[in-house]
Amino acid sequence: MQIFLRHSSLSSKERIEISTMTYLSREDSELLREALRSYSGDCCLEIGFGYGSNLLSLRGRFNLIIGTDVQRTDGFERLGESDIDTVLADGATCFRSRMFDLVLINPPYLPSEEILDKTIDGGCGGFEVAGRLLGQALPTLRSEGKILVLLSSETSKTDFDLFCRDHGLSARLVTCRRLFLETLFVYELQRIDCIIP
Numbered sequence: 001m002q003i004f005l006r007h008s009s010l011s012s013k014e015r016i017e018i019s020t021m022t023y024l025s026r027e028d029s030e031l032l033r034e035a036l037r038s039y040s041g042d043c044c045l046e047i048g049f050g051y052g053s054n055l056l057s058l059r060g061r062f063n064l065i066i067g068t069d070v071q072r073t074d075g076f077e078r079l080g081e082s083d084i085d086t087v088l089a090d091g092a093t094c095f096r097s098r099m100f101d102l103v104l105i106n107p108p109y110l111p112s113e114e115i116l117d118k119t120i121d122g123g124c125g126g127f128e129v130a131g132r133l134l135g136q137a138l139p140t141l142r143s144e145g146k147i148l149v150l151l152s153s154e155t156s157k158t159d160f161d162l163f164c165r166d167h168g169l170s171a172r173l174v175t176c177r178r179l180f181l182e183t184l185f186v187y188e189l190q191r192i193d194c195i196i197p
């Protein structure tokens with residue numbers, strides 16, 4: 001199904017057709033982009049790149065920029081002519097290990113009984129999908145690689161803390177923003193045994 005929407009990051013002249021499976025840039029996407037400003041390196045991956053604005057913001061700071069999405073979003077066409085690689089894939093399952101310096105994820109994070117809308121339904125406690133994507137991202141990280149993940153006060157913090165503990169990860173709060181009904185958090189995850197004091 002296609003709907004017509006006006007998107008804030010498009011030029012004022014543009015009125016384009018955006019498919020309902022494309023997650024348009026929102027406060028969460030913007031907060032993640034803000035946090036991203038201080039990161040650079042060789043290779044980076046965004047899992048669930050949606051319309052591609054986060055990936056575009058990384059140009060010039062990484063040599064190789066790759067995005068995956070499990071749905072054929074309009075981001076594939078938008079980034080088609082660019083030097084950013086896009087892959088229609090589930091999470092990070094298609095990559096060999098130890099490839100990336102940075103993996104970013106703005107997962108679907110709202111608690112839901114079922115996964116009907118892959119852009120927002122986070123499953124049980126809101127961390128079910130995020131936990132699966134983070135689990136796929138970990139083997140693809142270089143030894144000192146980092147993950148930036150956006151979560152919400154709606155997402156189970158207990159499940160997130162348990163995930164970090166079970167996988168030997170430190171979670172540093174990079175930034176947060178209070179909205180009307182929720183608070184958004186961006187965490188930087190790193191393997192504890194790789195942190196340089």
Ligand SMILES: C[S@@+](CC[C@H](N)C(=O)[O-])C[C@H]1O[C@@H](n2cnc3c(N)ncnc32)[C@H](O)[C@@H]1O
Nearest residue numbers: 023029048049050069070090091106107118119
């Ligand atoms: C909250 S939206 C974020 C979109 C974009 N990264 C942003 O910040 O605006 C979550 C994105 O993850 C994608 N997604 C959900 N499950 C996925 C999976 N298993 N593998 C890859 N992408 C997935 C959705 O299609 C959607 O584009």
